[in-house]
Amino acid sequence: MMLTRAQQLELFYWMSLTRIFDENMVALWKEGRGLGGAFSQRGHEAINVGAGYALAADDVVAPMHRDLGTYLLRGMSARRIFGNLWGRANGVSGGRDANLHGMGDLNLNIIGFISHLPHSLPVALGVAMNFTYRGEARAVLAFTGDGSSSAGLFHETLNLAAVCQAPLVILVENNQYAYSTPLSQQMKLPEIAARAAGYGIPGVRVDGNDVEAVYAVVAEALARARRGDGPTLIEAVTMRMLGHAIHDGFEYVPRELLAEWEQRDPVRLYREKLLAAGAVDSVELDEIVHRCEVEIADAIEFAENSPLPDPATIEVGVYAP
């Protein structure tokens, strides 16, 4: 699946936007200007951008807390997302939910997650079953982590999705750690994708630091789902480059391991790949980066100056009208 030059520049733009958002967020929170926790995206950009880029406009996605690039790609503005981080009235959840939680928006075909991450999986399955019910050729992409793959709900969802031949793609972001617990203490099998065989569905493992590889694998799985050929399990392998959340010094991660993965930074790798191919020069890429910096600076200023919610509205929305 060959990408055009324009598509490659789009991928570079979304990865840069995600990275710059993240670096600003981490810096602000370390300065003490944040509110509550924050989850860094560092290392996950090739997955959340590559997979998000593969979605058709009317596909539905259920991202998690390391999928900032997907939210941005779906059209959720950096202003609204920073507003959510700061608990503003005009943030995605209107101050109802914290950090990147609560960022569902059905107008953008996004299902919001809860902290109990595996719970996005059956909900995404239900969205997929809804497409089958209505006879619509649309697919659903659900993200989860290596940690979630230990929960019983992972099994329940994959089994039911297979039985229903649901148009669902489940992408496990294997970033080596569930909070402080390494893979070796979570599972016996080294490859999560191999579990797909237990459900009679395809399992694919992909380099989670190669944005074009992620895009290709997810695009193919989504196309398969839309054709009515059923679910796919994808394992995208990467490394969480900072702590679980902003407060976490992640001393439990060997520094040699981080240094090794730093060599494979997905944003830098992609920049180098584009330059090596000779189709773009660094001036053009720097211009894209600059555009991202301006956009994020605007979002920060906008959100920081946005109003907090009115306590009189606290009960609004508990029930749907």
Added chain:
Amino acid sequence: MSTGSNFGFADTEQTNAADRTLTYIAAISEALREEMRRDPAVLLMGEDIAGEFGGAFKVTKGFEAEFGARRVLNMPIAELGFVGAATGMALMGLRPVVEMQFADFISSAFDSIVQFAATTHYRWGGAVPWVIRAPSDGGIRSGPFHSQNPEAWFVHTPGLKVVAPGTPADAKGLLIAAIRDNNPVIYFESKPLYRALKGYVPPGDYVVPLGKAHVARAGADLSIITYGAMLQQALAAAEQLADEGIAAEVLDLRTLKPLDMDAVLATARKTGKVLVVHAANRLAGLGGEIAARIAEEAFEWLDAPVRRLGGLDTPIPFSPPLEDAYRPNAAKILAAARELARF
């Protein structure tokens, strides 16, 4: 689907029959069938509900033949997973009605209900219009895992609605209202009433609004506030009390969340003596909340402390003398009401 179609079923069986006396369970089936005929977004999910089998209690017998396998989905034993799937369908505008084979098994789906479905509209505006039908309650010698009344867990959860019909008419009208509501609703249907209780059920489009209690019997001397299967027990006790010259008012809550506090306070202020009865265990049950609210908001009208009858703080035992000791019934209600009347 056009509203003019009867999908090959004679409407006359519903509308022209002179005798509209149905069992409680038939009223549930009728509500489901009529809503499925009316709205193509309504579908059923659950264990063993499809085919000729039609569910552990046969509520959906014949449904697959009428509506097709597409709308009557048999699920594997994975309550957590399929309730989550119902949430996803509901977010996209479908109206799944999930049969929990027994209310006791609803704890297997607890996270999916209280963490995901109940919070979604508040957090980001996604409406979740599903109904979980939960066959609940005991008194029929079914032991600790087929007899439970777990409504208090869900009343304690923001974002859910909880209903518990005590008559065939309400079984139909509340289920139709629950299906049409845009929020997740837990519908506790009472197994001991399934085939034991018959009553008039209005034909056709019959809706009992959520959140409205019903004065099942008027009286001035004391109030019995109850719901579900205990309604009939309370009415039987009230009949006996009347013979003894005590006029008991019986308030059937019908919806447990949102609770009709106006009706609760009105009856408390009217009689000044209140007995709350439910089959669920008394400790931290709904009766505690009702008693507290009456104490806070109607204290000056009270002539006696609010009394509560409920199940004991034990698992629900199987053997008849043990289960009978566990549960409230008409005789226990009668004894408590006499005491209250004398106070």
